[in-house]
Amino acid sequence: MKRFICPFYAIVYLGITSCFLVACGGHSRDVYTLFNAGHLKMEKGDYKGAINEYDQLLELKNDHATAYFNRGFAHQNLNQFKEAVRDYSKAIRYRKKYPEAYYQRGLAYFRLNIPGKAIRDFDKVIHTNPKHADAYFHRARVKKKLLRFNDAFHDFDEALRLKGNFKQAYYERGALHLQRKHYQKALWDFNKAIELDGRYALPYAGKGKLYYAQKSFKKAVKVLQKAIKLDEKHLETYYTLGQCYVLMDDYPNALVYINRAINMAPNQAASYNVRGFIKNQREKYKAALTDFDKAIALLPKYPEALYNRGISQLSLGDFAKALEDFEATLELDDRYTGALVSKGKVHEAQGQMNDACREWRKAAFYGDTTGKYLVSENCESKVKYKAPKEIKINADVKQLIATYMERGAKNMDQQQYEQAAANFSKAIGLNKYNPDAFFKRGNAYEGLRDFENALKDFEEAIQLNPRDGIYFYHRGLAKKNLDNLDEACIDWRKASYLGYKPANILIYNQCSKQ
Template identity: 30%
Template sequence: MKKSISLMAGTVFCSFLSFSQAENMTAAEMRYRDSITKLNQNNAAVAASQEAYNKGIELFNKKNFKEAIGSFNKSISSDPNFTAAYYNKGVAENEAEMYMDALKTFTTLIEKQKGYSKAYFQRGRAYQGLSDYLKSEKDYEESIRLDANNPKAYYNYGTLKFLQQDYNAAIKYFTKSIELDPSSPMAYNDRGSCYRMQENYPKAIEDYEAALRKNPNLAFVLNNVGTTKKKMKDYSGALIAFNRAISVDVNFFLAYNNRGVALLEKGSLDDAIKDFEKAMQINPKYAPAASNLAGIYFKRKDFKKAEELASKAIAIDPNYASAYVNRGMAREMLRKMDDACDDWKKASDLGSTEGKTCYSGNCN
């Protein structure tokens, strides 16, 4: 006989939801939970990396390169695969002249991202900064192989060849850079300097003027025009160029010094003295201005003052050969022949033909 089941009035059905504890999760559930946790952690790391990266870019744009490097390091620490952080960190290290650090950064980046032409280009810059020209050449060549349309790679390769005094090769690379980017004045200026070193002064002036058409307010280009025109014995043209350079940058000590040389060669000694003194006032560590002043005082037969100023130039730069020549000449007139011969010998050892001539003619 079946027993009947009766429901009594007032009976309460259980309506509470039950949530499983972790130890009761299935394997699939646990994997899902772990993946969500990891995703959240990754998202937080990426966000932190991006924040530090953005701060690094901001600092870089303000030319606070060392602080920018610190921010890029934080970005990389949060996301070790963020290649843009590596790249900009390396660029900042190059700008800060921390070439060994930049070399390591770009080598790491190249390992992470094969075929990255700009990384090879920037590593080439680092090698160039370390004066490792052979490895720099290889990296520039690889950068060009990977991206034949990057004008900066050709430009930097040109600067490397210029430093090696291979002016024909430098001209070739500067010309290619100009073909790819005709708007940039730098390649015109530097190709002009190649022509100047080859004593092809009209071609040099042509390129300097082309650079100035791109940007008429480049004081260093105007200075180059002045030095080239001085070599052409066009002193009026040189003075005009130096005056323009100084009007663009009133603290451009090189232009004051070079204008002083042009005035000296014209025989305007008083004005030359003012320019050399102005150059030293702006940059007290600029040895050529002190040495040039020594030369003027020698011309004025103030040999003691000439010796003093040449000694000052040597104290600033112990490897500045012209200062030893000038001091030797002053000491000769002060009847200090042993000291004069020591100075000329030092100048000769530093590669000065004037020092060699003075020493061989007076001290043997």
Template identity: 25%
Template structure:
């Protein structure tokens, strides 16, 4: 989730009148370019604004937004750092830095920023919700459940929080609780595609492939061509051994969103099922490079290495999976690496 803030300053920071006027003009031009998604121009205008006032925290923040939107999260973090150095209470920059840290897989740093904001805004449903997202990336599911519950106490109609809470119940094998939250969510909003998507994953885990397919198709009826839903339908087809249907959906998912690490994982599983172990390793490593939260990635990577007669690498992968609380990796390492 992106926390993007574009503000034209209301208070004037002391500087020479000529430079002050130029600073504000370049800043507004940067905002205009940002709204048009012309990120290179936005960065250039914010830089000109900063040349006229090097202590203009808002320009650093907005330049960070332009940079992260343009695929440069590390440079964005540097801008947010500078904005916060100038104004330690700049909450918008702290939100944005947490998102940037999340983008590059620095979840501990993201959590540190969110905890600061939680202490500042203890009654913000969104802060607790976002903390739950970060805790999910850290695989601290009990704490994530607690954060989503707190968020829902403050805003019971947050559908994203409801679905994410159900997802964590699913991850912790509390399937009845997960189903209850999803059904109550669908009662409130019968067109919540994310709820159908998660419900499909529950059916998939129970090997009820027909209902898994029905519910993921319902999600796609609501949001056609959604890459994550297409990828998940591909996973259902994999379980049904409809490999042609699986590959078609997974390839379309990657075409629509090349950054979707889950799709690379599932394409790796397709090649694993075909006994094409080297290609499976390549695709699973592609998924790993994207620094996204992916369940059971290392358990499957280890399985692909084992199939490619690289047992040492297989055991290393399963060891990493165990460190990330992958239950399947624990079973694989006991079976193959003792």
């Protein structure tokens, strides 16, 4: 959170110029010397050194209001907010009418998350000086945090009435408008802040969040990258940019920005959760588990991370751990329909169809379309799906097939798509009833931009196993690349019905007008 603390010299000037010259009453030369030494160290940014000087001064003269104020300000610049509050309070004790001490103490209370006391201090400043724009501004920020939105808007408006070029107030008011989904007003405020200072990064980041909220991801990416050029240290910008790339299905770029966010702030659970989600989408389930474990260690009651970890466990075939994570998710949010659907899938895999149907019916009751589909297909339909019988293959041939599949997977990792297709073809030659081999070869053809052959392989995979959503998802991608968006949307909806969540992103972005 950006702090708006007035420069030291400006604060001192308000009421202590004469004190600075004569050491506040003509006390010993030591007090005068120590006061000046502290002041010089403050100007140089040596806040620890300044505190040392003021400590010595206050041992000689313990009612020196300005010294307490200055020491408090030094503590504040070292993020020692409790110490700052204590010193500002002492300054106020020895000088009752000290508006700048109330103002700075209000800032310190805000950083300590003591909003009630912060507001009372800003109230006193405004009562003393009704034209103190900064006090209105910071009181608005506190009220925003307390969800007193109308009062916050009033204070932001007053701050801007008093100081028309207050770029931070335009940004913060815009951020509040964005939070309240007043998108046009938010955009106007962000643009006004940029008009006042084209090098001010935060309103660009605000516009990026606005476009993200409006699902205009390409526009969001453009302004967020501008924000990063202006301020490389703004964590939230990297996180939002990574999220945009996730929703654009561009996982390599998403990973770049989420990794940067993690490097900047390694204790943010949300960043690890997003990175784990990206790894899940790229079928790196074991690597994803590490990120979800980290996210949950940082924030134990994190339903999204628990759910996503459950998906990793389910994909790895560890049904017991998957079930444990889905149940933990539902303890935190009993209407988390993704967890209900996935919990049902665990029961289905374990042959417990009554339990599976119970979970899917709950999801359907809460409006989940995947839950409704699974209920209609598995719990009410008279015709049950029967998987094709596996052909008998001797152990040596099975081992050879596994070898070709492993070679193909390594080729895919190295982007050697022709070699991958050749290895998957050898596996298919040994067992033409293996849907995964057709699917993997289809992936290789995707890499070669040979979408016609990819489409044929995905269709073969679906013929062999029409219950796997990822097959429909990739068949949809192939159809889209062959300029058949209508049929692609049908496949993506089928993938979504089967529980393959990434399809939802494409349905929203590509098929909303279908």
